[in-house]
Amino acid sequence: MGLKVLINGAGICGPALSIFLQRSNPSHEITVVERSPSLRVAGQQIDLRAQGIAVMRKMGLLDTIKTKTVAEQGLAFIDANGRTKAVFGKNDSGKGQQAFTSEYEIMRGDLVDILYQESLEVGRRVERDGKGRCVRYEFGKYATELRQDASGVDATFSDGTQSRFDLVVGADGQGSRTRRMAFGKDLSENVFKPLGAFVAFFSIPKGEGDGAMAKVFHMPEYRIVSTRTGDRPITQAYLAVLSDSEELKASTSKPVQEQKALWKGLFEDCTWQRERLLEGLEKCDDFYAARVGQVKTETWSSGHVALLGDAGYCPSLFTGMGTTASLVGAYVLAGELARHDGNIPAALESYNNVLQPFVTEIQKLIPGTPNILYPKTEWGIWFLHTALGVFTTLKIDKAINMLLPEDKGGWKIPEYPELKLES
Ligand SMILES: Cc1cc2nc3c(=O)[nH]c(=O)nc-3n(C[C@H](O)[C@H](O)[C@H](O)COP(=O)(O)OP(=O)(O)OC[C@H]3O[C@@H](n4cnc5c(N)ncnc54)[C@H](O)[C@@H]3O)c2cc1C
Incomplete structure (x- = not known):
């Protein structure tokens, strides 16, 4: 028998879950509501690592992903004159530990679109075979109330409509409203553990020196500017700062123009590519800023509501494992x-138990993170550059890669023949 499932959020893990659910049981009736009026394809480079690669392979999408990867050769730490101080290469051998630049770097919008299109394709197949109904996406809509009883959830939506579901899944990101509705406001806010950093992403026109290497420029007072281009026609700009400013904390829910003005003020004294960056910030139409943190809860379910991806276990961008975690989570939830x-x-209890060891491992941060990455003074920046230069000259940067979370624990994705996947 099929389940009536509501998925809140059409980011990475919402469409991924829908693919697995439709493939395992075509009679599931799946609705995805997305708060944004259209598919949200904003965002910059994200990476797929370890178990995330295995999940994409099982989904049959790894070859499609390969055609969209960003060809980036590694990461260069530079000074204000653009001189390289240290370089971390990438491991594209297909074997062993990945580096900071992963073998599967992809633009977030490309991955969101691939998963969304595939979920519709699987759904159309289901309909063609007369086995069920294609997943239904409803944009510009979100759940405003969830009422549970022993057998299901009554959801009320922003357009005033109501519907009953067997299962509701919160795939609505680190600030999840589903989490708030199912677990209560206080608990939901307490499980978000800020790491003291804020980050802004936006696109700028490609410049002359932009190319295969990502560039990282440090500024005093705990600030970083970074650009990434790879083989793409545009350049991605990142601004990041360690701060406990109340203004920054409140900013992520403010109108974009206000957020831009705040970030502009913070990087006004930038000594590397200042005009280009600030002009790009002003003119971009894909600005996205977030408070960096982890979501840590003891359980990802409450009755007939489950949390998925960043909503339940965001590991933060310091781990590089957010996308992988959301894909692995979708696979395990559908499998259970x-x-x-x-x-x-029973399925949700098992989902918690199976995934917990993986999440515990990926949420471990490199010791000293984020502080060691953000020096306060010029002297601190010099020291960091010197240390990184020594590591790379002595070729012990690969040892640093071993500290990345994907290598720890050796957790393998479970096999679920019930999902009826090819491999
Ligand atoms: C616009 C955007 C840009 C991003 N850019 C980057 C980036 O450049 N680098 C990076 O490392 N990470 C970025 N992220 C975060 C990254 O996508 C996630 O950390 C990770 O991939 C896990 O995906 P997820 O599906 O759990 O959450 P997300 O990718 O955050 O997707 C959540 C989805 O839920 C929707 N949503 C939110 N609230 C509701 C609601 N109440 N009801 C219904 N839908 C809702 C959102 O609009 C979004 O589409 C970005 C996220 C977003 C939304």
Whole structure:
């Protein structure tokens, strides 16, 4: 028997879950509501690592992903004159530990679109075969209230409509409204653990020196500017700062123009590519800023509501594992639902148990993160550059890669024949 499932959020893990659910049981009736009026393809480079690569392979999408990867050769730390101080290369051998630049760097919008299109394609196949109904996406809509009883959830939506579901999944990002509705406001806010950093992403026109290497420029007072281009026609700009400013904390829910003005003020004294960056910031139409933190809860379910991806276990961009975690989470949740064949409480309990060791590992940060990455003074920047230069000259940068979370624990994705995947 199929389940009536509501997925809140059409980012990475919402469409991914829908693909797995439709493939495992075509009679599932799936609705995805997305708060944004259209598919949100903003965002810059994200990476796919370790178990995330295995999940994409199982989905049959790894070759498609390969055609969209950004060809980036590594990461160069530079000074205000653009001189390289240290370089971290990438591991594209297909074997062993990935570096800071992963083998599968992809623009967030490309990955969101690939997953969205595939979920519709799987749904159309289901309909063509007369086995069920294609996943339904509803944009510009979100759940405003969830009321649970022993057998399901009554959801009320922003357009005033109501519907009952067997299962509601919060795939709505680190600030998840689903989490707030299911777990209560206080608990939901307490599980977000800020790491003291803020980051802004936006696109700027490609410049002459932009190319295969990502560039990282440090500024005093705990600030970083970074650009990434790879083989793309545009350049991605990143601004980041360590700060406990109340203004920054409040800013992410403010109108974009106000956020831009705040970030402009913070980087007004930039001594590397200042005009280009600030002009780009002013003119861009894809500005996105976030408070960096981790979501840490003991459970990702409450009754018939489950949390998925950043909503339940955001590991933060310092780990490079957010996208991988959201894909692995979608795979395990669908796998457990298929294995427990309609018994939602048992499936969600198992989802928690199976995924917990993986999440615990990926949420471990490199010791000293984020502080060691953000020096306060020019002297601190000099010291960081010197240390990184020594590491790379002595070729012990690969040892630093070993500190990245993907190498720890050796957690393998479970096998779910119930999902009826090819491999
Ligand atoms: C616009 C955007 C840009 C990003 N850019 C980057 C980046 O450049 N680099 C990086 O490392 N990470 C970025 N991220 C975060 C990254 O996508 C996630 O950390 C990760 O991939 C996990 O994906 P997710 O599906 O759990 O969450 P997300 O990718 O954040 O997707 C959540 C989705 O839920 C939607 N949503 C939010 N609230 C509701 C609601 N109440 N009801 C319904 N839908 C809702 C959002 O609009 C979004 O589409 C970005 C996220 C977004 C939304």
